[in-house]
Amino acid sequence: MASPSASWLLAPIRAPRALPPLPGAMEDALTRAGTCGMKAATATRGPASAPNAGESPDRKRKSSASAPGATTNPFTLAKRASSTPSNVTKPANAPLPAGDYAVEPSSHPGSVVRYEPRAFPCAPDDYAEIWAFSDRVARTRNPLNANTFIKRKQATFGARYKFGAQVSARVEEPPEAWPRLVSACVDDALGRVRDAKRDAFAAGVAAHVNWYPDASAGMGRHADAEEDLIPDAPIFSYSFASGGDASPPRLFDLYRGRGAKKPFATVPLSHGDVLTMDGTTQRTHEHGVRASASKEGMRHSRVNITVRAFKPGSDAMR
Ligand SMILES: O=C(O)CCC(=O)C(=O)O
Structure with missing residues (x-):
């Protein structure tokens, strides 16, 4: 594990327990059925860093969504989604206790995450506000097929971010004009960084x-x-859902190394959950959000809002 004195966190991760790996039966099921993440990894043959790889692209340009939590979502392609296997999501839906976890303690002790379920409040109005903001965000072309768009929208507040093979839309407005939830997450994240590192x-x-119109978007x-990005600085991830506590979790898969085909562990992310990825996690593991066609x-x-630190003076900050 990274020495706590090197940590950026105000409350460093000191004694993480092992993150439960997916049971063998689960991995077998994934291999047989091919989850979206798995399927995409093998079917699209995209670069490992192409974050659209886990989702089926939205081929049709549709009007953008305006109502959070709407049951008919203009981004949804029901036909495509129905081909997504949903039977493999159940075992990984088991709740994970709050706490600090080593992703893979024996081989990568410095790769650690902190999972805080239901730790960040979000009022329905705040969700509505940030969802409505997505109307102003341009869609991202699928870097593997320029004739298509990825289903989720994405934008970066405060930076021009080349995100893997994609370039995220940059929000040019000043922080005063950002949705309340974005500013609240940034403030919260800064409060989780220890004093000596906070200015940096x-x-x-x-x-x-990232705005996910429904579970078919991964x-x-x-x-x-x-x-x-500043290497090994923590990344704070905040998840919110249109149905609040009633929304089903989305499965956040962790992959061992760069080329792994199967997820190795899963964190179920629900409304208000905060996941901190710390230490060497980004060097040793990959992550993704599994798509699902479950009715719910x-x-x-x-x-999802991730708060991260870019190198001042880097392209992202210009
Ligand atoms: O939506 C999520 O939970 C993950 C987001 C993510 O991986 C990213 O923005 O890099």
């Missing part, structure tokens, strides 16, 4: 936001290890 984190802080495996999942949108 704040100098390059940005919030990358994110392929990737690592947040871009040149422009198709009725709920999701917003």
Whole structure:
């Protein structure tokens, strides 16, 4: 594990327990059925860092969504989604106790995550506000097929972010004009960084936001290890869902190394959950958000905000 004195966290991760790996039966099921993450990893043959790889692209340009939590979502392609296997999601839906986890203690003791379920409040109005903001965000072309778009929208507040093979839209407005939830997450994240590192984190802080119209929109495996990011600075991830506590969790898969085909562990992310990826996690592991066609999942949108620190003076900050 990274020595706590080297940690950027105000409350460093000191004695993490092992993150439960997916049971063998689960991995077998994934291999047989091919989850979206798995399927995409093998079917698209995209670069490991292409974060769209885990989702089926949205081929049709449709009007953008305006109502959070709407049961009919204009981004949804029901036909495509129905081909997504949903039977493999159940075992990984088991709740994970709050706490600090070593992703893989024996081989990568410095790769650690902190999981804080239901730790960040989000009022329905705040969800509505950030969801409505997505109307102003341009869609991202699928880097593997320029004739298509990825289903989720993404934008970065405070930086120009080349995110794997994609370039995220940059929000040009000043922080005063950002949705309340974005500013609240940035403030919260800064409060989690220890005093000696806070100025360095704040100098390059940005919030990358992903809007998932429903559970059929996922994110392929990737690592947040871009040149422009401060290496080994923590990444704070905040998850929100249109149905609040009633929304089903989305499965956040962790992959061992760069080329792994199967997820190795899973963290179920629900409304208000905070996941901190710390230490060497981005160097040793990839992560992605599994797509699913579960009936319930198709009725709920999701917003994820990651707060991260870019190198001041890097392309992202210009
Ligand atoms: O939506 C999530 O939970 C993950 C987001 C993510 O991996 C990213 O923005 O890099």
